[in-house]
Amino acid sequence: MILLQTPVIVLNVKTYGQAIGNNVIQIAKIMEEVGKETSVSMAIAVQATDIYRVKHEVSIPVWAEHIDPITPGSHTGWTLPEAVKDAGAVGTLINHSEHRLTLANIDACLTRAHETGLDNIICTNNVATSKAAAALNPQFVAVEPPELIGGDISVTAADPDIVSNSVDAVKTVNESVKVLCGAGVKNGKDVSKALELGSEGVLLASGVVKAKNKREVIKDLADGIK
Amino acid sequence: MILLQTPVIVLNVKTYGQAIGNNVIQIAKIMEEVGKETSVSMAIAVQATDIYRVKHEVSIPVWAEHIDPITPGSHTGWTLPEAVKDAGAVGTLINHSEHRLTLANIDACLTRAHETGLDNIICTNNVATSKAAAALNPQFVAVEPPELIGGDISVTAADPDIVSNSVDAVKTVNESVKVLCGAGVKNGKDVSKALELGSEGVLLASGVVKAKNKREVIKDLADGIK
Amino acid sequence: MILLQTPVIVLNVKTYGQAIGNNVIQIAKIMEEVGKETSVSMAIAVQATDIYRVKHEVSIPVWAEHIDPITPGSHTGWTLPEAVKDAGAVGTLINHSEHRLTLANIDACLTRAHETGLDNIICTNNVATSKAAAALNPQFVAVEPPELIGGDISVTAADPDIVSNSVDAVKTVNESVKVLCGAGVKNGKDVSKALELGSEGVLLASGVVKAKNKREVIKDLADGIK
């Protein structure tokens, strides 16, 4: 498994209208360029329909936004880990706030990610669930209070304790799990604050996807890491 | 909207291991060739990850296996109708037996299919739900008793009445809705029986995907229509 | 089956804090009294935990708010139709806006309601789904635009066409199905308007449960029918 280099900026483009097909390829290219200029590690999680296209246009790691806890077979319309991998994804988000899974299925998705060689980030909503997720032994836990997702205030400003306490709780259970910080992350200041609080990167979405000048925002985020 | 020409053979490759990436492209190419040879209308529903690739390799209609009832926005890991369309799909299954939706969401998916210009098939499980689905005004209703899906006995043999009664019930509610026949369809005899019972085509999966000689099976199915 | 006499006022107490245990018994008693005074048909749908208690305190029909499409067996924590019946319910809501079911499961719940002798109301959100629901042959369809539920404006004021068009659509498919009108119903004027539009009663919740003077509101609703 090619574990993401940290500190890292992971962009989740969700199903935003600004991030379909050619548009998400453009965003990925900007990330690739800024990543090269600044030597900051970057990855992009895209819709299943776009994994193949983005993968063939950029060198940064392309991730899936979701996998289902299934093996090859009769599962019409669900997201098969093998298919995501075949299309070119090297990792996957699991249990995003907008796509919650049962505890048993988070565990099953992790097993499937291991079996298919997909890096993985389990998304969580608070300190307790971050600790629980760490017990399942993922590579990353991304803590994102749902009420801050998509908003204008970064979790690092609104609730810094949730980040540092999640880092502490996660490390208590499993030293090898890295913590990302999400929800409301918008600029370089948010990123550097996130690292200060003990996280090893950020997971963000609207801050980049909805920005008028995406290059400027991505560059600013990267500068927060350097 | 490019309504499927009928009678039609629609193949749903599900998430079978034999139908990912290059393998599903091979299946689609065989369908395209047999379609040309026999002048039988064919379409293939593939995983979201494979729509783009299949679309660029064949001329037969490529369909999505599923869409979610969402508009562009914050819906991490769900299947956006616009994304499916942008990748090259011209239609979508809705409410497959392995991916059931609420009644309200079937209706919402149909609205989204209309808005994005996707042809559509609502899958149902019996006469009553076929009639209900027809009331929502889709292009097709595909009736598939779940207990026969993936099995060795075709619905046309096991329960021919469900097909003819579904056709009657659907037409009573909405003359313009066409009925497909699914579950256990394996060969040309099943196809011709399906048409005799009043359907305008078949929806099938394992009969082709798991076949050793896929060309032979597809040719036999097409011969059932000619 | 003891079909509700129409026109009817059906109160759904949801899981409101004002409608648990002794409090819901008080509400049911007021309905019983006003029903007797005014000769207006009334029924109350209560939480599963309260069916037995309410049933033993009042003579008006007690309904379940929901059943699951299951038969006796291994289904920990789900709502078994036989259990609801045994506790004293004579009917059940199916597919409430806050508890949506798949189309296949709405059909399965109706079958279970018939098997266990429970009257039934399928809740829907618009004209198309009301028509679809009617095709399944329930006793009642209650049309409730979700955006109006719990609000201050009655569906009869905000969108009267949805009521009359639902009545028309339902009767086209199935003459024997009766239509109730829900969402935002608060007073006698709303009730009489609902009947004018062709419905045969109302399904309401917050208008009664959150009222300071519940007797006054229930009396006013009843006067809308007389």
Added chain:
Amino acid sequence: MILLQTPVIVLNVKTYGQAIGNNVIQIAKIMEEVGKETSVSMAIAVQATDIYRVKHEVSIPVWAEHIDPITPGSHTGWTLPEAVKDAGAVGTLINHSEHRLTLANIDACLTRAHETGLDNIICTNNVATSKAAAALNPQFVAVEPPELIGGDISVTAADPDIVSNSVDAVKTVNESVKVLCGAGVKNGKDVSKALELGSEGVLLASGVVKAKNKREVIKDLADGIK
């Protein structure tokens, strides 16, 4: 909170046809009697519809089989913790194998259980999820491999390591959490083996509910603890 005395036998009657209304009262009475005779701690989890009735007939703790992660309000047909408590339950199962919840909702249910004063058992399926559940700080974790539930072979015979390893994993994360052992438990030998492996009781269902002579089985289970 009145924590269950351990070692304990917890019976989950699910939605078995043999355990509705008067029948589940009879089962609870037998448990009460055998509990008194043997001084073994016992509890019974019943359907929401039966909590009130069972509670008023026996002195052993009555539990809910499930709660939903909701607060009082508009949640038609879901299971409100306050309602379960008001009906007489003193505890609740959470996340049973037949009623899985998202990780975020397991955490939310635990919070609601604390707020309403309900004892709690989180059900899990393997060592990893048992460890994760322990991180959420419930009173009990009941580990039950789903493939053994309802079967004839006890988890203590089929997979004893899963019990002892779950105990170890749980205690590493949270010393105060007690482990129950479920799936296939049928007799006193299974119970005593479960205790030997480090658990503090058993959670069982069909072994009692489907037994011809329930008193004999319950007595045998109790003898496994003494």
